[in-house]
Amino acid sequence: MSVSATITNISRGSLHDGPGVRTVVYFKGCGLSCKWCHNPETLSPQKQILYIKSKCIHCGKCVELCPECHQIQGSDMLFLRENCTACGKCSDACPSLALSLCGEEKTVTELFEEIKKDQHYYTSSGGGVTFSGGECLLHSQFVKEIAKMCKDKNIHTTVESAFFVPWKNVEEVLPFTDLFFADLKIPDPEKHRKFTGQDNKLIIENITKLSNIHSNIILRIPVIPGVNDSDDDIDAFAQIIKTFGKGIKEIELLKYNNLAESKYDIAGKEYTEFAEKTQTNEEMQKRCSAFKEKCSKNCYFA
Ligand code: SF4
Ligand code: SF4
Structure with missing residues (x-):
């Protein structure tokens, strides 16, 4: 194998x-x-969903598919990463490529x-x-x-x-x-x-x-x-x-x-600036x- x-x-x-x-x-x-x-x-080491907020067109498809992880809040789509199992269904459906499966x-x-x-x-x-x-x-x-x-x-x-x-x-x-x-x-x-x-x-x-x-x-x-x-x-x-x-x-x-600063936001991590x-x-x-x-x-x- x-x-x-x-x-x-x-x-x-x-x-x-x-x-x-x-x-x-x-x-x-x-x-x-x-x-x-x-x-x-x-x-x-795990696969994960990356989210580029600026690309989101608020179509609501991810919310329909996975309400545990995606919620519309005002003019934002909120991504609750802690609930995500990286199944990839939302990224497959996202029309603007705001969501992508990494790995x-x-x-x-x-x-x-x-x-x-x-x-x-x-x-x-x-x-x-x-x-x-x-x-x-x-x-x-x-x-x-x-x-x-x-x-x-x-x-x-x-x-x-x-x-x-x-x-x-x-x-x-x-x-x-x-x-x-x-x-x-x-x-x-x-x-x-x-x-x-x-x-x-x-x-x-x-x-x-x-x-x-x-x-x-x-x-x-x-x-x-x-x-x-x-x-x-x-x-x-x-x-x-x-x-x-x-x-x-x-x-x-x-x-x-x-x-690399923007990559931290996309991956849901905190960025440290040294200079x-x-x-x-x-x-x-x-x-x-x-x-x-x-x-x-x-x-x-x-
Ligand atoms: S990858 Fe799967 S579990 Fe994670 S947010 Fe998308 S649909 Fe939900
Ligand atoms: S499917 Fe993509 S474009 Fe639509 S609300 Fe979710 S993240 Fe935004």
């Missing part, structure tokens, strides 16, 4: 998630809950058919497939099988992970993964717990082991204003990075932005120079 996993989105033509032009597969579910997460709809069960074979559609640009650009999320390594058996199928067809594979998973999940995908993006978020364990829901012990253990046996890893650090962007934070990051093995090739710093503006290129360049000097690694920002 083919393994299956819940996928939230397949994004085609990405230029930022590994070499060349890429197809990015977003898996549903994550063991962390970072307050700045750009994909809040991927955090829960689709796919088998390995079905996903591979989707991936193969983009073979032309993998070949012409040196691109491939990136498995992301959510936490794709919570679906390690699935990722192993699909990555193996990709490698059989000479398609480049990248795994992007926060590494808050048992080591055996990492081991499973290792032989079929060309590149890892390893997210490193906050050096201090307690601060890590405060902003992501978990401390960083398991993550650091996993990246340490991986960096001693895999030769192509890019560390990704989201730079969050007031959380992990001080000089002391850079020193603390450097102390950790210096203990990693030779497999760490580069460090990629990610600029902060508020682009009104994104960092300037000069600020990021300065930070890159500090990382380069303290870690003896190439560092760039995106």
Whole structure:
């Protein structure tokens, strides 16, 4: 029987998630809950209804179908998410696409058919497939099988992970993964717990082991204003990075932005803003120079 996993989105033509032009597969579910997460709809492992209020034309179809979850209140359609079982009946009936079901069960074979559609640009650009999320390594058996199928067809594979998973999940995908993006978020364990829901012990253990046996890893650090962007934070990051093995090739710093704010409303989650503006290129360049000097690694920002 083919393994299956819940996928939230397949994004085609990405230029930022590994070499060349890429197809990015977003898996549903994550063991962390970072307050700045750009994909809040991927955090829960369960399927869920997304609701874009501004698209609602107040036709009342969802209320007729499911009065336990939908109620018209004045000029608003109120969505009582806590009662929803994500059956998808209301989203199927919604004429304006204000309601949509997030999360689709796919088998390995079905996903591979989707991936193969983009073979032309993998070949012409040196691109491939990136498995992301959510936490794709919570679906390690699935990722192993699909990555193996990709490698059989000479398609480049990248795994992007926060590494808050048992080591055996990492081991499973290792032989079929060309590149890892390893997210490193906050050096201090307690601060890590405060902003992501978990401390960083398991993550650091996993990246340490991986960096001693895999030769192509890019560390990704989201730079969050007031959380992990001080000089002391850079020193603390450097102390950790210096203990990693030779497999760490580069460090990629990610600029902060508020682009995901509307996604929180759509998913019914509370948004935390850490700064009104994104960092300037000069600020990021300065930070890159500090990382380069303290870690003896190439560092760039995106
Ligand atoms: S998905 Fe099903 S249970 Fe949830 S609101 Fe729609 S109709 Fe009701
Ligand atoms: S079915 Fe869609 S458009 Fe109609 S009231 Fe419900 S959310 Fe609004």
